[in-house]
Amino acid sequence: MxxxxxxxxxxxxxxxxxxxxxxxxxxxxxxxxxxxxxxxxxxxxxxxxxxxxxxxxxxxxxxxxxxxxxxxxxxxxxxxxxxxxxxxxxxxxxxxxxxxxxxxxxxxxxxxxxxxxxxxxxxxxxxxxxxxxxxxxxxxxxxxxxxxxxxxxxxxxxxxxxxxxxxxxxxxxxxxxxxxxxxxxxxxxxxxxxxxxxxxxxxxxxxxxxxxxxxxxxxxxxxxxxxxxxxxxxxxxxxxxxxxxxxxxxxxxxxxxxxxxxxxxxxxxxxxxxxxxxxxxxxxxxxxxxxxxxxxxxxxxxxxxxxxxxxxxxxRGEIGREPARRPARPPVAPPPAFRDSAWKFGLVGSRCRNCGKVYLPPERVCRCGAVDQLQPFPVADLTGTIVAHSTDGLSDSPNPPSVAALVDFGTTGRLLLELTDAAPEDIADDAEVEMTFRRTYAVDGVPNYFWKARPKNRSST
Known part of the structure; x- marks a missing residue:
């Protein structure tokens, strides 16, 4: 049926x-x-x-x-x-x-x-x-x-x-x-x-x-x-x-x-x-x-x-460009990726049941003294606000320059993220961003994944 x-x-x-x-x-x-x-x-x-x-x-x-x-x-x-x-x-x-x-x-x-x-x-x-x-x-x-x-x-x-x-x-x-x-x-x-x-x-x-x-x-x-x-x-x-x-x-x-x-x-x-x-x-x-x-x-x-x-x-990799003079990226490390799967793939932090503090990435011990009293706190569907941002013209990004931003989610938790789908002139402090799951880099053809931020309202009505 x-x-x-x-x-x-x-x-x-x-x-x-x-x-x-x-x-x-x-x-x-x-x-x-x-x-x-x-x-x-x-x-x-x-x-x-x-x-x-x-x-x-x-x-x-x-x-x-x-x-x-x-x-x-x-x-x-x-x-x-x-x-x-x-x-x-x-x-x-x-x-x-x-x-x-x-x-x-x-x-x-x-x-x-x-x-x-x-x-x-x-x-x-x-x-x-x-x-x-x-x-x-x-x-x-x-x-x-x-x-x-x-x-x-x-x-x-x-x-x-x-x-x-x-x-x-x-x-x-x-x-x-x-x-x-x-x-x-x-x-x-x-x-x-x-x-x-x-x-x-x-x-x-x-x-x-x-x-x-x-x-x-x-x-x-x-x-x-x-x-x-x-x-x-x-x-x-x-x-x-x-x-x-x-x-x-x-x-x-x-x-x-x-x-x-x-x-x-x-x-x-x-x-x-x-x-x-x-x-x-x-x-x-x-x-x-x-x-x-x-x-x-x-x-x-x-x-x-x-x-x-x-x-x-x-x-698409059909044209190779001169790489940046930066240290080699580390390959994907299976044990920490497995241990932190909820954070790495789901962008799930933690929030203390006692005091309400949010931790990004998640922690087991809160500053209030509570141990293992933290509950999952998903962030991927939240809208954030850029608190500060910086442009890196010497990045090894395939689409330089890269932009990093400190993003506030309206909680006690803030997160430093790479921005995507935007040029530096499109970014401003106090701008709203949304989360998007992306590749960060690849080593020997093996991709690494994490979350990035992109300007909100990329979709039309």
């Missing part, structure tokens, strides 16, 4: 790359319009998945399952879903699982809709310089919470799959970009798969009418529009073309971002067909139970800041 969709949320990075900027750097590139989202130098699939998942609200803390889908896992062998779990505030008996490949976003959706819990998906897409994959790619994340509560956003009518072993898109281990099959071949195969899928979905759900809205996620932008039109829906979501124009194809997260956009535009009673086309086709059919939009969390992210093409390539 499928669960109901209780909440959903999306995350798009603060930075954007105009396609005209790519054209300016590559004189032989064909003119194109629009732009794509770009994950910041301190973002990856894990941090974006955390951002989307935390926007789902309090239901995440009691969810029993977490499925994390991506094609760009920052680590292998170690489950990155464990990091998403720790940083999202979920209880410590939940089942968490990594899924991989372009179909992993849909896989997370289907698994969570059947067992309940969270489907989180995040990805970063790139390609050869000037290629369609680079121009049409994008970075982003989405998260969905399924359960049995009565106050649901939508109900799942059913799902179906038509798997096909076909070399339509593939990426060798260690490669930074994917290779794709010949366009006409891919269009023929995936078109056939989607037609069979629509028929199969009608058999599974008993719903033989055309869906109110269809969205299709696939690598080729033109094919995505053609397949959506071929489903026979009453209307093809205008949000699909807007998504490709301003965000781009977000890999494993693309199906989630498109489904969220369709839910935003839905009215109660509308049916939504979400199709993932690649390696065959997969689809889920939902019925909206409320009028949209009803995404949870901070809402849609704002228009963001444009970055140059060279900056994008530097953040």
């Amino acid at each position: 499928t669960k109901k969709l209780l909440a959903y949320a999306t995350y798009r990075p603060h930075y954007r790359l105009a396609r005209s900027a790519i054209n300016a750097a590559l004189a032989d590139a064909a003119p194109v319009s629009g732009g794509r989202t770009v994950a910041g130098y301190d973002e990856d699939a894990v941090t974006m998945a955390v951002a989307a998942t935390r926007r789902l609200g309090g239901g995440v803390t009691v969810a029993d399952h977490l499925y994390f889908g991506t094609t760009k896992s920052p680590l292998l062998d170690k489950s990155c879903s464990l990091t998403v779990h720790a940083a999202s505030g979920m209880h410590d008996r939940a089942f968490v699982l990594d899924l991989t490949g372009l179909r992993s976003g849909f896989g997370a959706l289907k698994a969570a809709s059947q067992t309940g819990g969270v489907a989180a998906m995040a990805d970063l897409r790139t390609g050869r310089p000037g290629s369609a994959e680079e121009l049409d790619g994008g970075d982003g994340a989405a998260a969905f919470l399924f359960g049995d509560a009565d106050d649901a956003v939508a109900e799942v009518l059913g799902s179906a799959s038509v798997p096909m072993e076909v070399m339509d898109v593939w990426r060798a281990p260690g490669a930074s970009y994917a290779l794709v099959g010949e366009d006409r071949f891919v269009q023929h195969v995936l078109g056939k798969a989607v037609r069979e899928l629509v028929t199969e979905l009608g058999k599974v759900t008993g719903y033989t009418g055309a869906a109110t809205t269809s969205v299709v996620s696939t690598l080729n932008r033109r094919l995505a529009g053609a397949l959506a039109a071929a489903t026979g829906s009453e209307r093809v979501a205008a949000a699909q073309e807007a998504h490709r124009q301003t965000t781009g194809f977000c890999g494993a997260a693309d199906i989630g971002l498109l489904l969220a956009a369709a839910l935003d535009a839905a009215a109660a009673g509308d049916t939504i067909l979400a199709v993932s086309a690649g390696g065959g086709a997969d689809a889920v059919l939902l019925r909206a139970l409320k009028d949209g939009p009803f995404a949870t969390g901070a809402g849609r992210d704002g228009p963001g800041k444009d970055v140059g093409y060279h900056q994008y390539l530097t953040w």
